[in-house]
Amino acid sequence: MPKLTVQDLQPKGRQVFVRVDFNVPLEPSPEGPRISDDTRIQETLPTLKLLLEKGSSLVLASHLGRPKGKPEEKYSLKPVAAHLGKLLNCPVHFASDCVGPQADQARAALKPGEILLLENVRFHPDEEKNDAEFAKKLLGTANIYVNDAFGSAHRAHASTEACAKLASQAAAGLLMAKELRYLGGELSDPKRPFLVILGGAKVGDKIGVLRALLQKANTILIGGGMSYTFRLAQGRKIGTSLCEPDKVDLAKAILAEAGQRGVRLLLPEDTLIVQELDFAGRKVSPGKFTKPGEDIPDGWEGVDIGPKTQETYAKEISSAATILWNGPMGVFEIPACAEGTFAMAKAVAANQRAVSIIGGGDSVKAVKKAGFGEKVTFISTGGGASLEFLEGKVLPGVAALQDRP
Ligand code: AMP
Numbered sequence: 001m002p003k004l005t006v007q008d009l010q011p012k013g014r015q016v017f018v019r020v021d022f023n024v025p026l027e028p029s030p031e032g033p034r035i036s037d038d039t040r041i042q043e044t045l046p047t048l049k050l051l052l053e054k055g056s057s058l059v060l061a062s063h064l065g066r067p068k069g070k071p072e073e074k075y076s077l078k079p080v081a082a083h084l085g086k087l088l089n090c091p092v093h094f095a096s097d098c099v100g101p102q103a104d105q106a107r108a109a110l111k112p113g114e115i116l117l118l119e120n121v122r123f124h125p126d127e128e129k130n131d132a133e134f135a136k137k138l139l140g141t142a143n144i145y146v147n148d149a150f151g152s153a154h155r156a157h158a159s160t161e162a163c164a165k166l167a168s169q170a171a172a173g174l175l176m177a178k179e180l181r182y183l184g185g186e187l188s189d190p191k192r193p194f195l196v197i198l199g200g201a202k203v204g205d206k207i208g209v210l211r212a213l214l215q216k217a218n219t220i221l222i223g224g225g226m227s228y229t230f231r232l233a234q235g236r237k238i239g240t241s242l243c244e245p246d247k248v249d250l251a252k253a254i255l256a257e258a259g260q261r262g263v264r265l266l267l268p269e270d271t272l273i274v275q276e277l278d279f280a281g282r283k284v285s286p287g288k289f290t291k292p293g294e295d296i297p298d299g300w301e302g303v304d305i306g307p308k309t310q311e312t313y314a315k316e317i318s319s320a321a322t323i324l325w326n327g328p329m330g331v332f333e334i335p336a337c338a339e340g341t342f343a344m345a346k347a348v349a350a351n352q353r354a355v356s357i358i359g360g361g362d363s364v365k366a367v368k369k370a371g372f373g374e375k376v377t378f379i380s381t382g383g384g385a386s387l388e389f390l391e392g393k394v395l396p397g398v399a400a401l402q403d404r405p
Pocket of ligand 1: 199200201202205223224225226242302303304326327328329330331332333361362
């Protein structure tokens, strides 16, 4: 791990500023907003506990939602403070603004072993402007900075970049370090065969990561909406399936590059097709499977990979030594179109010899929903951040952390 981590710090008796990712989903309840999934809070508990054990006090900062630079009740972190207190079994103080007199008083009153959660940093426009003056106020008297919010590390904001640069020590939290170890370390020199499963809506969104992975992977399995643009590039008919005509040339170039590099790039052989898809209503008209190799007829739309493809892909997955998966194989939010995605989750979970890394977003939801969360090696918490990291882009929130001496 080239970056300083919380394990390297000696923060006894000092105040530590921790950028966490408490961007959790909230739902209304009679007692006020309720956290419907606290995974992001749970994931950062080891870092918080370690820092408390080391005798420091903690000032926590996070964003929640997209409040557009001004306070909005529905994006308040107040319910998170109460929930965190229950999880850690200790009181968590809350400052109703992340900067200003109340926050300063609350910081000054903090004793070792205590925690203060600041209100949503995005209630101030200066957060997203990466403003140094605002960062100074956010940090307050803390001069040790810890970033455990990998999911926000691709954003150059005050709490993710400017604060890190201002602090005298800037280290990765345990969760951040784990993300960097798996997405960076494990995949920089993967055990082979290295297999990538790539799905999701659009080629355009995954082009960077696809290009980067073409240089490393032995096999790439393509699924989801993005597969039809590839099919079109091969001169096949795709009916009314999702496709990006302006990306057809790019898809052709990728197929050619895979051939030159000796990367086996597999596309779905058969497809679940429907005539009507009502995404908002989560339903489709009765579907049928194309035969392997058959085109998609006019007026029909591909919504999932078919049984033959599932079988072929599962066999490939069973012999891989490293597996990276990003993006669903179909419109998995609709139960009738989720079988292919769940089949991939099952196949990845069944290969216990492989290092399996689930790269954020919908594939994480699918693996968890299928009940295989415990059976994979690592689940990334950062959707956009993990894609950018895998593309080889520098994440500002990581670059700003100090290197190990
Ligand atoms: P992404 O965020 O790029 O990983 O894409 C995820 C989205 O892709 C999900 O909301 C899926 O419903 C959607 N998706 C996957 N397969 C298809 C498909 N065949 N047609 C339309 N949308 C799809």
